[in-house]
Amino acid sequence: xxxxxxxxxxxxxxxxxxxxxxxxxxxxxxxxxxxxxxxxxxxxxxxxxxxxxxxxxxxxxxxxxxxxxxxxxxxxxxxxxxxxxxxxxxxxxxxxxxxxxxxxxxxxxxxxxxxxxxxxxxxxxxxxxxxxxxxxxxxxxxxxxxxxxxxxxxxxxxxxxxxxxxxxxxxxxxxxxxxxxxxxxxxxxxxxxxxxxxxxxxxxxxxxxxxxxxxxxxxxxxxxxxxxxxxxxxxxxxxxxxxxxxxxxxxxxxxxxxxxxxxxxxxxxxxxxxxxxxxxxxxxxxxxxxxxxxxxxxxxxxxxxxxxxxxxxxx
Numbered sequence: 001x002x003x004x005x006x007x008x009x010x011x012x013x014x015x016x017x018x019x020x021x022x023x024x025x026x027x028x029x030x031x032x033x034x035x036x037x038x039x040x041x042x043x044x045x046x047x048x049x050x051x052x053x054x055x056x057x058x059x060x061x062x063x064x065x066x067x068x069x070x071x072x073x074x075x076x077x078x079x080x081x082x083x084x085x086x087x088x089x090x091x092x093x094x095x096x097x098x099x100x101x102x103x104x105x106x107x108x109x110x111x112x113x114x115x116x117x118x119x120x121x122x123x124x125x126x127x128x129x130x131x132x133x134x135x136x137x138x139x140x141x142x143x144x145x146x147x148x149x150x151x152x153x154x155x156x157x158x159x160x161x162x163x164x165x166x167x168x169x170x171x172x173x174x175x176x177x178x179x180x181x182x183x184x185x186x187x188x189x190x191x192x193x194x195x196x197x198x199x200x201x202x203x204x205x206x207x208x209x210x211x212x213x214x215x216x217x218x219x220x221x222x223x224x225x226x227x228x229x230x231x232x233x234x235x236x237x238x239x240x241x242x243x244x245x246x247x248x249x250x251x252x253x254x255x256x257x258x259x260x261x262x263x264x265x266x267x268x269x270x271x272x273x274x275x276x277x278x279x280x281x282x283x284x285x286x287x288x289x290x291x292x293x294x295x296x297x298x299x300x301x302x303x304x305x306x307x308x309x310x311x312x313x314x315x
Contacts, residue, residue: 005020005021005261006046006076007062007256008072009064009247009250010065010067011034013034013107014031015041015066020258021057024258026247029247031247032048039072039275042075042076059266060263063087065081065084069081071294075270078257079257079264080257082253084111084249086120088104088111090253090256094251096216096242100212101115101213103216104219105197105219105227107135110125111123111126112209114211124205124207124209137224140193151190152227154226155194155225156191156225158191158192160188160191164192164193176193194229195230218245222245223241223245276294277295279292280293282305289305289307291305291306
């Protein structure tokens with residue numbers, strides 16, 4: 001039999017899963033849309049991963065990361081739950097031990113991680129505005145009638161990218177519509193969008209930070225050739241995009257699950273398990289906490305959100 005370790009990265013837009021072996025080789029992986037329901041997304045993810053899993057693999061650890069990591073960690077009884085900064089750093093270091101800078105642009109947020117001697121020295125995240133993220137690019141691709149998968153290729157055709165004010169989604173959309181109406185070429189508008197994504201990232205997420213190579217670019221937006229091109233041009237350095245750049249958070253948390261294994265073997269047959277959450281206001285003191293109760297097969301297994309002991313009594 002062979003040991004396997006499952007890593008799940010649950011974001012607001014996408015849910016990623018990988019199963020690795022003891023040597024960090026990927027046995028199987030999957031990238032699906034979260035569609036506003038992380039519980040159902042993870043059930044779907046695990047079922048599909050199971051279908052591609054060889055019969056001789058035993059799952060000896062499960063890790064969760066991403067915005068819904070706590071909830072899904074509880075659901076799958078994960079042996080480790082860590083934030084995205086740690087997960088992305090661990091995953092990247094496994095393949096690029098000399099990395100100094102990790103750039104990551106996901107569906108709804110973006111981050112930068114600085115490292116020295118394989119240690120995180122600084123980081124920053126942008127979660128306040130969707131400008132410059134994957135969801136922003138997807139909405140603009142629809143507006144322009146271009147498949148998001150072809151967005152980067154369109155950008156590479158341009159020799160004269162137009163200036164797009166992408167600091168804010170509202171301004172960017174207004175600017176984009178104006179440029180299209182006055183007759184700019186579609187490839188020049190798309191190239192301008194890709195360049196503005198890079199400038200927005202460097203001026204906001206990476207503001208005040210020194211970027212040293214090797215530089216690794218991750219997240220769904222790293223698959224956009226236009227964005228990669230302008231990162232290279234503006235930073236004046238090579239930018240590495242791993243074939244599994246969109247899965248690096250899941251890979252990192254899978255590695256941590258392997259390093260923190262307890263000897264337990266996990267059963268991935270969770271499709272029939274009833275798992276739900278119910279939110280309510282406590283109202284027992286001036287804090288007026290919002291309590292989230294988590295039920296597994298109709299049994300209360302945890303409650304979050306209380307700021308005092310009175311909240312613990314919510315049933």
